[in-house]
Amino acid sequence: MPNEDQRQWQALGIAPLSSGGATGMRMAASDSVEPLTFVEKRAVPVEVAAPEAPKAATISNNPLRIRGRVGDGLYWSLRAAGASPQVAAQYLAALATQIDVGAVAPSAGFDMVLGPGANLLYAGLSRAGEHDLQLVKWSANGRTDWIDAADAGQPQQASAGTVWPVSGGHITSYFGYRYHPILHFTRLHAGVDIGASWGSPIVAAADGQIVAAGWAGGYGRQVRIAHPGGIVTSYSHMSEIVAQPGTVVHAGQLIGYVGSSGLSTGPHVHYEVLRGGTPVNPLSIRFASVQVADTGVVNAVKARLKALLSVGLKRA
Incomplete structure (x- = not known):
């Protein structure tokens, strides 16, 4: 029968169980072991109530304005500024009634105003050395047009009912x-x-x-x-x-x-x-346009533009 020291050495040996290797044995104390004079009582875990689930955010119906620079790409600049894919698509479609959106310079500045339900109400584009766009969504006689109000003192041109083929796409x-x-x-x-x-x-x-x-x-x-x-x-x-x-x-x-x-x-x-x-x-592409020459309509569009451009400005 092996003595206790032999059993301890056998437990430390690297060998399969079939060759006499041992496992699960308690190790004997060596000369390096120092007895403890005091052992701190282990704290009993206290059950903590789960944090209250955050309340759903309230969606505001107030108009929201998003502005920024085009930079490396108009679409991705819109997205980086906080516009959703659907809003970015609405903005591009609005500009496309007037210009080639693929040719917008990196130095240009975009501006948009959203109403309830992320509905685009205004699409603006400032361009150095070129005509700025100030497109106001205008509904009349059962149809919706984009009117460029940047030159509202002159007869305006509005797209003839151009819409995006899929809402929210x-x-x-x-x-x-x-x-x-x-x-x-x-x-x-x-x-x-x-x-x-x-x-x-x-x-x-x-x-x-x-x-x-x-x-x-x-x-x-x-x-x-x-x-x-x-x-x-x-x-x-x-x-x-x-x-x-x-x-x-x-x-x-x-x-x-x-x-x-x-x-x-x-x-x-x-x-x-x-x-x-x-x-x-x-x-x-720009479809056939209709002319807005009515003075009352032009003045109403200018008033709408003024109200939209006041969104996000600090009030005195």
Whole structure:
């Protein structure tokens, strides 16, 4: 029988149990061990009540103003300033009624005012050496226009009911050459992809006539609308079409629902604009405009602009 010292050394040895290795033994005290004269009593854990869940933030209905510099890119500067993807899309669509948003200089300054429900009421853009934009959303006679009030003393031009095809949608792919995610080669992306949830309503971007509504190969279920000036808009990858060929539609009228038909990786709208049969950047197109010459309307727009630009200013 091994003595106690032998058993301790055996416990310290590195060997499998089948070869005599031991485990779980209490180690004998060595000469280095010093007895304790006092041991502090261990504190008994006290159960602490879970912190109260934070209350949901209250959404204010007061107007909100967001301003900043364009810098390296207008869209991402808007997002960095606090604009949501939906608000940024509204702002770009408003500017696109007047200018090519892809050509905005880094030194330009953006300005916007949001109303209840993050609804864009004002879209401003200051540009060195160029005409500043002060676009005021104006509703009259059942339609909504963007009126440039920067030169409100002169007859104004307002877009003829141009609207974004999907309310709250955000751009997931821009116009230009890109690597196709399904076909796996680089080719022109002839429109913009607007991401939205499945079944979201798709509306006409402007007044026009339906020239096609049905299956269009890789575009899936597609609606095409002809507008004055040789312009055609196209809305693809729908889950359902409600428009009928030959019918006349107005800006904001329902034509179908968001889906992922055809060559598509998820629910979205592929929105194209063609001028004379050639694809152009949808964010740079301006539809036919209507003139605002009524003095009362001009004065009302100027008053609205003054009120909007007072949002966020300190009051004496």
